Amino acid sequence: MSLRQLVRPIATLQSSRSASAAATKQILESAPAAHVTSLKNGFRVVSEDNGKPTVTIGIFVENGSRFETQQNSGVSSFLEHLLYKGTNKRTQQQLETELAGLGASLSSETGRDHTAYYVQAASKDVEKVVDIVADILRNPKLDAAAVEKERQVLLNKLDELEGNYQNLTFDMLHTTAFQGTGLAHYPHGTTKSIQEITADQIRQWQADNYRPVRMVLSAVGGGAEHGKLVGLAEKYFGDLSNEYPGKVPSDLGIRFTGSEFRFRNDKFPAMFAAIAVEGVGYGHADALPLAVVANGIGQWDATHGSSHNAPKRHVQRLVEGYGLHGFEQFNINYKNTGLWGVYFVADGKDFENVTNIHSIIQKEWKHMACALEAQEVEGLINQYRNRFFSKVESNTGKAKFNAKELLYTGHLRSLADVEEQLSNLSANSIGQAMNRHIYDRDIATAGVGRTEGFPEYSYIRQRMWWWRL
Amino acid sequence: MGSLTRSAASVKTVVGRSSKAIAPLSITSSLGSPDAAIDHKTIDSLQLATEKASRTGLFVSGLAVKGVNVTSRRHASTYDVPYPNFDECRRKSTLDAKVASRDTEPERVAFTRAVKGVAFGSFGLWGAKEGVQLLLYSKSMSMATRALAAIEISMNDIPEGTTKTYEWRTRPVFVRHRTKAEIDREKAVVVSELRDPEHDDVRVKRDEWSVVIGVCTHLGCAPIAGAGEYSGYYCPCHGSHYDASGRIRKGPAPRNLDVPPYVFKGDTIVVGEEEK
Numbered sequence: 245m246s247l248r249q250l251v252r253p254i255a256t257l258q259s260s261r262s263a264s265a266a267a268t269k270q271i272l273e274s275a276p277a278a279h280v281t282s283l284k285n286g287f288r289v290v291s292e293d294n295g296k297p298t299v300t301i302g303i304f305v306e307n308g309s310r311f312e313t314q315q316n317s318g319v320s321s322f323l324e325h326l327l328y329k330g331t332n333k334r335t336q337q338q339l340e341t342e343l344a345g346l347g348a349s350l351s352s353e354t355g356r357d358h359t360a361y362y363v364q365a366a367s368k369d370v371e372k373v374v375d376i377v378a379d380i381l382r383n384p385k386l387d388a389a390a391v392e393k394e395r396q397v398l399l400n401k402l403d404e405l406e407g408n409y410q411n412l413t414f415d416m417l418h419t420t421a422f423q424g425t426g427l428a429h430y431p432h433g434t435t436k437s438i439q440e441i442t443a444d445q446i447r448q449w450q451a452d453n454y455r456p457v458r459m460v461l462s463a464v465g466g467g468a469e470h471g472k473l474v475g476l477a478e479k480y481f482g483d484l485s486n487e488y489p490g491k492v493p494s495d496l497g498i499r500f501t502g503s504e505f506r507f508r509n510d511k512f513p514a515m516f517a518a519i520a521v522e523g524v525g526y527g528h529a530d531a532l533p534l535a536v537v538a539n540g541i542g543q544w545d546a547t548h549g550s551s552h553n554a555p556k557r558h559v560q561r562l563v564e565g566y567g568l569h570g571f572e573q574f575n576i577n578y579k580n581t582g583l584w585g586v587y588f589v590a591d592g593k594d595f596e597n598v599t600n601i602h603s604i605i606q607k608e609w610k611h612m613a614c615a616l617e618a619q620e621v622e623g624l625i626n627q628y629r630n631r632f633f634s635k636v637e638s639n640t641g642k643a644k645f646n647a648k649e650l651l652y653t654g655h656l657r658s659l660a661d662v663e664e665q666l667s668n669l670s671a672n673s674i675g676q677a678m679n680r681h682i683y684d685r686d687i688a689t690a691g692v693g694r695t696e697g698f699p700e701y702s703y704i705r706q707r708m709w710w711w712r713l
Numbered sequence: 714m715g716s717l718t719r720s721a722a723s724v725k726t727v728v729g730r731s732s733k734a735i736a737p738l739s740i741t742s743s744l745g746s747p748d749a750a751i752d753h754k755t756i757d758s759l760q761l762a763t764e765k766a767s768r769t770g771l772f773v774s775g776l777a778v779k780g781v782n783v784t785s786r787r788h789a790s791t792y793d794v795p796y797p798n799f800d801e802c803r804r805k806s807t808l809d810a811k812v813a814s815r816d817t818e819p820e821r822v823a824f825t826r827a828v829k830g831v832a833f834g835s836f837g838l839w840g841a842k843e844g845v846q847l848l849l850y851s852k853s854m855s856m857a858t859r860a861l862a863a864i865e866i867s868m869n870d871i872p873e874g875t876t877k878t879y880e881w882r883t884r885p886v887f888v889r890h891r892t893k894a895e896i897d898r899e900k901a902v903v904v905s906e907l908r909d910p911e912h913d914d915v916r917v918k919r920d921e922w923s924v925v926i927g928v929c930t931h932l933g934c935a936p937i938a939g940a941g942e943y944s945g946y947y948c949p950c951h952g953s954h955y956d957a958s959g960r961i962r963k964g965p966a967p968r969n970l971d972v973p974p975y976v977f978k979g980d981t982i983v984v985g986e987e988e989k
């Protein structure tokens with residue numbers, strides 16, 4: 245009898261927990277579903293009508309610096325910039341007035357493997373927005389004057405970028421980790437390439453890359469009714485041919501090279517450092533556990549309220565006077581490879597301080613690989629769940645998620661699917677993923693700025709494993 | 714104009730300066746940024762200029778900083794330094810950038826693994842042997858037990874008039890085959906005149922054989938057999954003289970040499986065994 249009493253409360257606890265998990269799943273399953281349709285020419289449409297008064301319509305194109313060469317490095321972003329400069333139908337002025345009239349905002353970004361254009365607008369303006377975006381993407385003017393003007397803007401931007409130390413560090417990290425592949429190229433190009441890219445090359449780039457199989461239209465919000473969007477897509481993009489007049493773009497390799505890059509410049513205010521192992525592609529089975537761990541290691545900087553009293557043990561140790569300004573664990577997934585590691589900024593005044601920072605972070609990685617406990621896992625999953633679901637809460641966030649899923653994996657997970665995958669994670673599965681990809685793996689390191697105290701490669705590499713049986 | 718916004722304006726402050734959010738994946742452009750080539754009124758550049766000014770002081774170096782003063786702008790950035798090509802140092806299997814390095818790894822690490830395997834394997838075997846040995850020893854006779862064991866000495870090995878040394882319980886044992894003359898001499902000694910009065914009869918079991926422990930009773934040196942003024946044993950350390958019965962006759966040692974337990978068995982002497 246007494247045993248029964250002892251056992252009972254635990255049993256109820258478990259059942260209530262799984263009940264709440266089930267409830268979460270039910271809620272997610274009843275959320276508006278995203279529908280996917282592929283047009284005859286390969287152009288994909290994904291939409292999700294959630295009844296909100298606003299809508300985000302995005303077009304994602306698979307291109308970017310990893311498809312570029314040394315010679316045309318930066319052409320993807322060049323093209324993206326030029327698309328704002330007016331079409332054959334509308335001048336830049338008209339474009340702006342028209343969008344302003346709708347109260348819509350157009351933004352875009354070019355990364356290493358995709359360019360995204362998205363418009364946030366009122367839900368009643370779906371058709372008008374698609375019309376404008378299609379016009380921008382399909383009939384850009386790309387006239388010589390605009391090209392020259394934009395060239396100067398891009399060159400200035402290149403100069404400015406060097407002052408963005410974080411960006412610089414990450415670019416250098418990519419360059420060394422993926423040396424000899426397309427991922428080593430800078431999204432913004434080099435001075436030489438930007439100076440030399442011709443309007444013809446840009447036009448050629450558009451013809452080669454803005455092909456229907458490489459594009460996804462993703463709409464989330466009110467008025468994003470699927471049938472309607474498929475109709476619009478058919479009307480505005482259905483006639484796009486899937487034939488390649490030039491050559492089919494290739495991603496130029498995925499080889500990761502364990503290596504070190506150091507750019508010392510004592511005029512920089514601090515040491516900016518990144519160490520990373522080869523991550524996994526977006527659709528890889530281990531992508532989720534690695535993302536969960538990365539999110540759990542998290543980030544901290546000097547502006548945070550907590551230091552010694554931080555909830556995370558590695559943060560408590562990191563703030564112990566090693567001159568650390570901040571760190572952030574990152575997890576980047578490209579289509580077929582990735583980078584997983586940590587970025588930090590420190591005084592770098594003392595070798596020992598820097599090595600301590602490295603050791604503490606790496607120890608945490610090893611802990612996650614070898615000694616993760618069940619209750620820790622629950623915390624990690626909750627943290628990730630919070631982050632993930634708040635990211636896809638907005639129309640734009642969800643539109644990006646949907647588009648990325650389609651572009652990278654060819655199919656779409658619903659939020660309930662993600663939740664399911666999350667709740668299936670265990671200390672064991674996370675530990676296994678960590679062992680496959682992080683534990684005792686080669687690393688790429690990049691140090692920028694005051695790197696005198698940056699430890700040499702073998703020192704850091706050696707700390708990727710533990711003596712253990 | 715205001716309707717077109719930059720996308721990556723979310724700012725996380727690291728080092729007390731703003732920089733873009735951590736994902737370095739995207740650079741953004743904006744319809745809203747002015748296109749004049751030398752106008753640094755973009756959000757990025759303004760922010761940067763302010764940061765630079767506040768960091769180094771506007772009048773100290775602000776003017777020399779590229780990008781703030783347009784005329785000093787140079788197009789030579791870190792980004793323009795080409796990354797060296799290390800293909801020459803690569804193994805053949807990693808020359809193809811399209812192949813993930815993970816896929817060529819088994820082949821690349823095979824040799825080092827094998828070397829390590831052999832090295833650590835043999836090391837491991839040795840370790841295992843040591844371990845087993847340790848276990849077995851702990852189960853086997855201890856040193857003390859072993860030292861209690863008896864030794865057998867063949868009497869035929871020791872001709873009359875000689876002394877031989879054996880080891881027993883880690884100590885030397887002198888076995889002396891005495892001559893008639895020696896026996897007579899020792900039997901005749903007047904016991905009352907001795908420092909440690911003992912008659913030869915109590916020190917031997919058979920007159921021909923004297924068995925003593927070869928440890929000087931002074932400070933523990935090993936005496937030399939057949940030497941000294943009494944032609945028995947002589948300890949060179951501090952000059953103790955023992956007679957052929959092992960009794961102390963001269964020098965600093967306080968006692969006679971000890972007699973170990975022993976028995977005669979056929980033509981052997983067994984040292985370490987008590988008479989039953």
Ligand code: FES
Pocket residue numbers: 929930931932933934948949950951952953964965966
């Ligand atoms: S030890 Fe033998 S005489 Fe002192």
